[in-house]
Amino acid sequence: MGLILTEISKTFKDFKVQVDLEVNDGDLTTLLGPSGCGKTTTLQIISGIIKPDSGSIILNGNDITLTDPWKRDIGIVFQDYALFPHLKVAENISYGLKRKGTGKKEITEAVRNYLKLVHLEGYGERTIDSLSGGEKQRVALARALAPKPGILLLDEPLSALDASLRKNLRREIRRIQQQLKLTTVYVTHDQEEALTISDSLVIMNQGGVEQHGTPPDIFNRPKTRFAADFLGHSNLLGGKITAVEESSGITVRINDKTEIYTPYFPLFKEGDPVWIFFRSGRTEICSYEKAGGNVLPGRLLLKEYYGTHTLFEVDINGTIIKAESRHPLSPEKKELTPGQEVFVSVSGEYCYLMERLSRI
Amino acid sequence: MKYGKTLTNGLHNGQTVLQNKHFSRKILIRFLLLFTVLTFILLFFYIPVFGVLKGAFLDKNGSFSLSNLRDVLTTPYNRRVILFTFEQAVLSTFFAVLLGFPGAYILAKVNFPGKSAVKAVSMIPFVLPSILVVLGFVIFFGNNGYLNRAAMMILGTDDPPFRILYSLKAIILAHSFYNFPIAMRILSSLWEKMSSNQQNAAFSLGANRETAFFTVTLPQLMPAVLSAAGIIFLFCFSSFAVILVLGGGPAYSTMEVEIYRLAKVSLDVRAASSLAVIGIFFSLLFMYLTIHLQKKTSNTEDMTIAPPQEKPKGITRPVLITTYVVFIVFLVGAPIISVIVKSFQMPVSRAGSEVLSLHWYQKLLPGSPGAGVTAAIRNSIIFALSSAAIAIPVGTILSYFSVKNWIGNRTVTSILDSLLMLPMIVSSVMLGLGYMILKNSFPDRFSDSGILIIFAHSIIAYPFVIRSVTGVLRKIKPSLIHAASSMGASPASVFFTIELPLIKNALLTGAAFAFALSMGELNATILLAGKETTTIPVAIYRLIGSYNFYGACALGTVLIGITVITFILLDRISLSTGRNLPWV
Numbered sequence: 001m002g003l004i005l006t007e008i009s010k011t012f013k014d015f016k017v018q019v020d021l022e023v024n025d026g027d028l029t030t031l032l033g034p035s036g037c038g039k040t041t042t043l044q045i046i047s048g049i050i051k052p053d054s055g056s057i058i059l060n061g062n063d064i065t066l067t068d069p070w071k072r073d074i075g076i077v078f079q080d081y082a083l084f085p086h087l088k089v090a091e092n093i094s095y096g097l098k099r100k101g102t103g104k105k106e107i108t109e110a111v112r113n114y115l116k117l118v119h120l121e122g123y124g125e126r127t128i129d130s131l132s133g134g135e136k137q138r139v140a141l142a143r144a145l146a147p148k149p150g151i152l153l154l155d156e157p158l159s160a161l162d163a164s165l166r167k168n169l170r171r172e173i174r175r176i177q178q179q180l181k182l183t184t185v186y187v188t189h190d191q192e193e194a195l196t197i198s199d200s201l202v203i204m205n206q207g208g209v210e211q212h213g214t215p216p217d218i219f220n221r222p223k224t225r226f227a228a229d230f231l232g233h234s235n236l237l238g239g240k241i242t243a244v245e246e247s248s249g250i251t252v253r254i255n256d257k258t259e260i261y262t263p264y265f266p267l268f269k270e271g272d273p274v275w276i277f278f279r280s281g282r283t284e285i286c287s288y289e290k291a292g293g294n295v296l297p298g299r300l301l302l303k304e305y306y307g308t309h310t311l312f313e314v315d316i317n318g319t320i321i322k323a324e325s326r327h328p329l330s331p332e333k334k335e336l337t338p339g340q341e342v343f344v345s346v347s348g349e350y351c352y353l354m355e356r357l358s359r360i
Numbered sequence: 361m362k363y364g365k366t367l368t369n370g371l372h373n374g375q376t377v378l379q380n381k382h383f384s385r386k387i388l389i390r391f392l393l394l395f396t397v398l399t400f401i402l403l404f405f406y407i408p409v410f411g412v413l414k415g416a417f418l419d420k421n422g423s424f425s426l427s428n429l430r431d432v433l434t435t436p437y438n439r440r441v442i443l444f445t446f447e448q449a450v451l452s453t454f455f456a457v458l459l460g461f462p463g464a465y466i467l468a469k470v471n472f473p474g475k476s477a478v479k480a481v482s483m484i485p486f487v488l489p490s491i492l493v494v495l496g497f498v499i500f501f502g503n504n505g506y507l508n509r510a511a512m513m514i515l516g517t518d519d520p521p522f523r524i525l526y527s528l529k530a531i532i533l534a535h536s537f538y539n540f541p542i543a544m545r546i547l548s549s550l551w552e553k554m555s556s557n558q559q560n561a562a563f564s565l566g567a568n569r570e571t572a573f574f575t576v577t578l579p580q581l582m583p584a585v586l587s588a589a590g591i592i593f594l595f596c597f598s599s600f601a602v603i604l605v606l607g608g609g610p611a612y613s614t615m616e617v618e619i620y621r622l623a624k625v626s627l628d629v630r631a632a633s634s635l636a637v638i639g640i641f642f643s644l645l646f647m648y649l650t651i652h653l654q655k656k657t658s659n660t661e662d663m664t665i666a667p668p669q670e671k672p673k674g675i676t677r678p679v680l681i682t683t684y685v686v687f688i689v690f691l692v693g694a695p696i697i698s699v700i701v702k703s704f705q706m707p708v709s710r711a712g713s714e715v716l717s718l719h720w721y722q723k724l725l726p727g728s729p730g731a732g733v734t735a736a737i738r739n740s741i742i743f744a745l746s747s748a749a750i751a752i753p754v755g756t757i758l759s760y761f762s763v764k765n766w767i768g769n770r771t772v773t774s775i776l777d778s779l780l781m782l783p784m785i786v787s788s789v790m791l792g793l794g795y796m797i798l799k800n801s802f803p804d805r806f807s808d809s810g811i812l813i814i815f816a817h818s819i820i821a822y823p824f825v826i827r828s829v830t831g832v833l834r835k836i837k838p839s840l841i842h843a844a845s846s847m848g849a850s851p852a853s854v855f856f857t858i859e860l861p862l863i864k865n866a867l868l869t870g871a872a873f874a875f876a877l878s879m880g881e882l883n884a885t886i887l888l889a890g891k892e893t894t895t896i897p898v899a900i901y902r903l904i905g906s907y908n909f910y911g912a913c914a915l916g917t918v919l920i921g922i923t924v925i926t927f928i929l930l931d932r933i934s935l936s937t938g939r940n941l942p943w944v
Contacts, residue, residue, distance in 0.1 A: 070847075070853075075847075076846045084840060147847055
């Protein structure tokens with residue numbers, strides 16, 4: 001059960017989408033990527049707005065590749081709400097039920113229940129004009145849920161709302177989704193939203209899937225440079241493996257002077273070009289060379305105050321390494337000024353290796 | 361093969377067939393609708409126009425020749441007519457735009473009690489038949505009109521002080537009055553989008569009110585000025601009733617009137633066609649120039665801020681505004697009210713003293729000597745309803761064709777779009793001429809039945825339906841359709857539950873316009889109407905021609921009544937949707 005996209009492909013004039021995807025029954029899967037990466041196109045292929053050139057879509061055991069959009073048993077929440085302006089709130093919510101031929105009594109009952117589910121009791125007779133943005137999106141959600149669809153698709157549902165509202169509504173969408181155990185595909189370009197709401201996460205780029213996994217999986221062990229970069233605050237250092245020991249770990253040479261030690265990862269062997277990946281939050285900065293760990297000398301370029309932490313950017317032989325230090329800062333860190341020589345260090349246990357295929 | 365992967369699986373074959381069935385049904389329906397509509401337009405617009413072209417470019421022997429055009433252009437009288445057509449159109453446009461400017465400012469920037477009245481009054485000329493304007497002008501501004509009679513009473517003379525009728529002055533006055541609301545509407549809709557901060561910035565940089573207006577405001581209004589001037593010029597260039605009656609003869613004749621005279625009086629179809637072709641050439645040229653100039657002057661940057669509305673301050677401005685409003689209401693209202701008043705009067709002596717009477721209305725009743733007029737009222741209503749009934753589906757189908765890109769090719773669609781809007785540019789006298797030429801190729805019962813008049817009116821009206829519907833249809837977000845579809849609504853169901861309710865008001869506006877246009881149409885109708893198919897405007901024209909002004913006013917009042925009902929309907933719709941009229 002759930003949703004399976006197999007070898008879906010769709011070619012546009014200057015853009016091609018190729019997707020293989022599996023969404024487990026009852027899971028919330030998020031498609032995350034920059035604009036133009038194909039995530040919305042994928043959603044439109046699932047909903048039938050766009051027909052794929054090839055491949056198949058199986059929803060809850062039925063092949064719906066060629067099914068008309070109005071026979072697919074899908075609920076959609078749009079970024080622009082897409083509420084019908086000529087219908088009242090209750091009429092919007094009952095729209096899908098009416099198409100199914102549901103009885104009057106059941107419809108009234110359903111409208112009441114779904115209004116309650118999205119905390120809009122008593123809003124049935126309101127006009128769409130009279131609703132705020134957040135209320136509109138709640139109505140849109142209730143409308144999509146009321147016909148009890150086999151899958152819920154959300155296309156950047158929160159991006160038209162302001163920040164505090166976004167967080168609340170995000171939590172509510174998650175609560176309702178878990179309560180109804182509804183298979184859901186969620187599209188967003190906001191990484192925080194994606195990390196907090198999802199059972200599984202699909203990173204998309206240039207029409208294809210970069211990586212699919214749980215949020216911690218992708219956050220800590222990105223498979224590609226793009227996946228690492230997109231989730232932000234990451235450091236990447238290119239190097240070549242000089243030694244592999246199952247017991248003590250892997251040694252990577254960065255340049256003539258410096259080597260970095262990481263834990264053992266299977267499949268890597270001596271001589272492989274690799275990326276060393278570590279989060280800026282795990283990176284330390286210091287004005288003198290500390291003993292032990294992986295220490296890299298460089299020049300401090302930038303120091304930015306962020307409230308909860310300070311961000312340092314250090315130039316190490318042309319590569320920028322970011323280090324985040326949580327407040328309060330030690331007196332020694334407070335005195336650091338851009339231009340001076342510094343040392344950054346990262347403990348080997350926080351380093352993760354990725355294949356370096358190209359020279360980017 | 362497109363669905364190569366799934367087709368190999370037996371299970372999906374059935375679905376593929378279903379999909380194709382649905383797909384081809386949709387294509388078939390669209391094809392049939394489009395085919396019907398295009399055939400209609402081809403038969404009743406392009407073929408008549410082609411008939412006129414043939415009349416212009418074929419000589420007596422039936423071979424291609426420019427001699428007809430040369431003959432027309434070398435006649436000094438015709439040359440004078442062409443020149444006068446330009447002269448009156450340029451002057452009328454200038455005064456109409458000038459008269460519209462203060463109104464545009466008031467509508468865009470000032471809040472005052474009675475503003476909605478000004479807005480409403482400004483809509484009257486849009487739905488007012490031109491023959492009523494003419495009648496109102498004769499009754500009010502004529503030598504024996506109410507204005508002169510009042511002036512003579514005040515001045516105590518026997519000589520009418522305002523000798524306006526049957527001159528260039530009358531034509532320009534009528535055209536300005538008839539067209540200034542167009543300038544007012546177009547200018548104000550751009551003006552209200554302009555932030556007053558730009559003007560404030562100019563003030564802070566040392567510009568006074570006048571300098572700021574001429575250096576900041578006016579340059580930005582130029583696209584609207586040009587667009588208004590372009591439309592008004594075209595209207596005045598092809599104006600018919602105003603010239604025919606208020607021009608009063610060969611001295612003040614224009615191309616349209618001359619086409620009518622040549623076709624109907626001299627029965628010289630070749631000369632009429634040649635003049636019509638010259639007319640359409642100029643019309644297209646101006647249209648092109650207007651659009652070209654508009655693009656050149658257009659800069660819509662930073663125009664989205666809704667400006668704060670000013671309350672009139674000080675003494676001078678309220679006085680000026682009030683004067684203007686009173687003047688406008690007087691200019692629009694006085695001639696119309698004169699028609700109504702006159703219709704209830706009857707002369708009792710040669711000297712011109714009058715008593716209240718329903719005499720002229722009794723004459724309209726069936727069985728009385730003037731009963732032909734009853735038939736005219738019936739004809740007009742039947743023609744107007746039928747024209748609206750044809751124009752609405754034709755316009756709606758063409759809107760869908762254009763907005764939904766039915767044929768899947770934007771270039772072809774936009775070329776067809778412009779070809780389909782051509783009836784807005786081709787003058788209705790020319791259309792009538794085309795029908796006249798073709799009339800003989802139809803069976804008599806068909807051509808005498810009035811159906812040609814209905815078709816002509818539908819052709820004139822459908823572009824306005826397209827304008828009205830297209831704007832709304834474009835605004836329907838695709839996500840609305842997708843949302844309905846995802847909840848189980850088939851395309852037919854989407855049309856009836858989502859699209860139709862959303863375009864309902866646009867359809868009503870279009871219908872009201874089509875009805876009003878047909879109700880007031882004189883130019884084509886006068887060339888086509890026979891004994892049995894006279895309409896109200898034609899009947900009014902004939903009554904004016906036989907100096908029966910009282911009868912004309914009674915029939916005019918009936919037309920005013922019908923127009924007012926249409927107008928109220930339109931006003932209600934535009935109030936409830938806040939939309940502009942289809943041609944502004």
